[in-house]
Amino acid sequence: MKTILTILVGLGMLATLGVLLAGLVGLARGDENGARSNALMRWRVLLQGATLVLFALLVLLLRA
Numbered sequence: 001m002k003t004i005l006t007i008l009v010g011l012g013m014l015a016t017l018g019v020l021l022a023g024l025v026g027l028a029r030g031d032e033n034g035a036r037s038n039a040l041m042r043w044r045v046l047l048q049g050a051t052l053v054l055f056a057l058l059v060l061l062l063r064a
Contacts (some may be wrong), residue, residue: 005058006034019044 023040031037 002058002061005054005061009051009054009058012047012054016044016047016051044051 005041019040023044026033026037026040
């Protein structure tokens with residue numbers, strides 16, 4: 001179980017980083033598509049929250 005959570009936390013961090021970079025590239029290009037930027041921000045927040053929950057579960061399992 002610890003191994004699975006560790007892998008999921010790593011994947012969550014990579015997914016969050018990917019969405020963040022996609023948003024930054026869009027800003028650097030000067031895309032004026034506000035809906036896309038807004039959607040990327042929502043995805044980043046959701047992925048970041050899910051990753052934090054998984055990380056908290058992993059920490060609780062490692063303490064036991």
